[in-house]
Each structure stands twice: as C-alpha cells, then as structure tokens.
Amino acid sequence: MQALHNIDPSATLNTLISLFFAFVFGSVIGLERQVRQRTAGLRTNALVAVGAAVFVDLAIRMNGVDGSTRAVANVITGVGFLGAGAIMKEGVNVTGLNTAATLWGSAAVGACAGASFLVEAALATLFVLASNTLLRPVVNHINRSPLSSVSSEATYHVYALCRRDDQSEVREHMVRLLEAAQYPVRAVQKNHFGATDSEIEVILYATSVNAEELDGVVQRIEELPSVLQAYWNAGTTPAG
Numbered sequence: 026m027q028a029l030h031n032i033d034p035s036a037t038l039n040t041l042i043s044l045f046f047a048f049v050f051g052s053v054i055g056l057e058r059q060v061r062q063r064t065a066g067l068r069t070n071a072l073v074a075v076g077a078a079v080f081v082d083l084a085i086r087m088n089g090v091d092g093s094t095r096a097v098a099n100v101i102t103g104v105g106f107l108g109a110g111a112i113m114k115e116g117v118n119v120t121g122l123n124t125a126a127t128l129w130g131s132a133a134v135g136a137c138a139g140a141s142f143l144v145e146a147a148l149a150t151l152f153v154l155a156s157n158t159l160l161r162p163v164v165n166h167i168n169r170s171p172l173s174s175v176s177s178e179a180t181y182h183v184y185a186l187c188r189r190d191d192q193s194e195v196r197e198h199m200v201r202l203l204e205a206a207q208y209p210v211r212a213v214q215k216n217h218f219g220a221t222d223s224e225i226e227v228i229l230y231a232t233s234v235n236a237e238e239l240d241g242v243v244q245r246i247e248e249l250p251s252v253l254q255a256y257w258n259a260g261t262t263p264a265g
Contacts (some may be wrong), residue, residue, distance in 0.1 A: 039141060040082050047078035047138035050150040051131050057157055058127060064111055065124045070131040073104060077135030085140065097136050104132040128156060181208075181234055183227040183243060183257045191251035192223040198249055199227050206242045208234070222253065234259075 051074025052067060059066035077100045084096030110124030130153035137146035183203065187195045192215055200210050211230045218224040239257055247255035 036086060039127070040086075042079050042143075043082050043138045043141055044075055046143050047074045047147060050074060050134045050138065050146050053150055054127065054134065054153050054157075055159055056130050056140055057154055058124070063124050063127075064121060068151055070128065073107070073128050073131040074135035074138070075130045077132040078139030081136045082141075086125040087235070091093030097140075100132055100136055101129075104129055123157070127153065130156075180211075180257050181229045181257060183229065183239075183246070184255065185227075185246055185249075185252050186218060186222055186254040187225065187251045189221055190252075191221045192225060195249060195251050196225050198228075199225060199246055202242055203227060203229065206238065208239070208242070211257070 048071055051071040054074070055065070055067035055070030058070060074184055080096050080100055081093050085093040088095075108128045111124045111128065112121040130149065134146050134153065137143075137149055153248045183199065187197055196213055196215070200213065203210055209230050210227055212228040214226045214228070216224045216226065243255045243257050246252060
C-alpha cells in the first residue's frame with residue numbers, strides 16, 4: 026500500500042520539527058497581534074505559518090527542490106487572497122493593510138520552517154515583530170510632528186453634521202457633490218457628535234480652491250434633508 030510505503034520515520038521527524046517551529050514562530054507573531062486586538066491574531070497567524078510549512082514540506086517530500094519552489098509560489102498567491110480578505114474599504118478609507126502584510130510575513134516564516142531553514146524562519150520572525158513593534162513609535166512620532174510651511178501645502182476639510190442613522194447616505198452625497206465640482210476626495214472620516222448625531226469629515230486632495238465655488242458646494246451639502254450643518258476649513262498636508 027502506498028500509505029505504508031510513505032512512512033519514513035526520519036522524514037516524519039523532520040516534518041514534526043518543521044511544523045513545531047512554524048507553530049512556535051507563527052504564534053509569537055500572532056501573540057503580538059492578539060495583544061493589540063487586531064483582526065488576525067494568535068490563532069490566525071499560527072495557522073498561516075503551519076499551513077505554509079505543511080505545503081512546502083509536502084512538496085519537498087513529493088517532488089524535491091523543484092516541487093518546493095512551485096509550492097512557495099502558490100503559498101504566496103494563496104496568502105495574498107487571504108490578506109485581501111483582511112483589508113477593509115469603507116468609502117475611500119482603507120484599513121487592514123498591516124494585518125494583511127503580517128499574514129504574508131507569517132506565511133514566509135512557515136515556508137522557511139517547512140523547507141527546514143529554521144534559523145531563517147527565526148530571523149524572519151524577529152523582523153516581522155520588529156516591523157510591528159519597534160517601528161510603531163517611529164510612525165507615531167512622524168505623524169505627530171508639526172510640518173513646516175516649506176514642506177507642506179494647503180489641504181481642505183469639508184464637514185457635515187447629520188443624524189447618525191443618515192450618515193452613510195450623507196457621506197455618499199458629499200463625495201458625489203465634491204467630485205462633481207472637481208474636488209477629488211482623499212479620505213472620509215466619521216465621528217460621533219453627541220448622543221444621536223455624527224460629524225462626517227471629507228478630506229480633499231491638496232489643491233487650489235476657489236472659496237466661493239467651495240462655499241457653493243458646501244451650501245448644497247447643507248441643503249440636503251439629512252444635514253443639520255455644513256462648513257469647510259483649510260489645513261496643511263505634506264508636499265508631494
């Protein structure tokens with residue numbers, strides 16, 4: 026029987042070691058995500074790493090190095106689809122990119138472990154963790170640093186206050202009216218305002234603005250049945 030013929034204690038032990046380290050390294054990455062309460066946490070990252078290790082190890086045992094090369098390519102493609110499911114798009118706002126990238130890193134760690142490159146898997150784990158931890162305060166510092174007038178240019182924010190139940194409809198109307206007036210939207214944010222209302226903030230791409238023209242667009246937004254108040258103001262954004 027083929028199943029009995031495939032039993033090889035030495036190869037099985039090697040598989041066990043590969044999967045064990047894939048599980049450990051994936052869990053270490055996932056633990057950091059779980060502590061921060063991200064969508065893909067401890068179990069998800071561990072499963073991605075172990076799954077990648079299984080496919081690569083199986084490909085090596087079946088087809089040698091050539092088979093493992095194809096398996097790694099397919100793992101990359103498959104995890105790409107998995108990561109796409111972690112990316113959420115609401116209007117023009119996109120979240121989950123870091124979660125998707127972390128899953129990709131976990132798959133790389135698992136592929137290294139599955140190919141029996143345990144030191145490389147450990148190094149990959151360290152760098153994935155460093156990206157998610159050591160770089161966080163750097164990013165926060167950059168985002169909170171004030172911009173000089175030399176390195177920044179004007180950007181504009183349009184606000185509308187509406188009932189919370191109507192915020193999705195109001196957001197769509199705002200984006201449509203602004204883009205019809207040739208003011209492309211960069212991002213949309215929603216904030217609670219009191220117990221029943223919401224404030225919708227539309228951030229425009231940095232561009233020159235005709236104040237009277239934008240006033241007219243804001244007036245049309247304010248005339249929407251669901252809008253209680255609308256206004257705009259100017260800020261700064263990094264010069265491209």
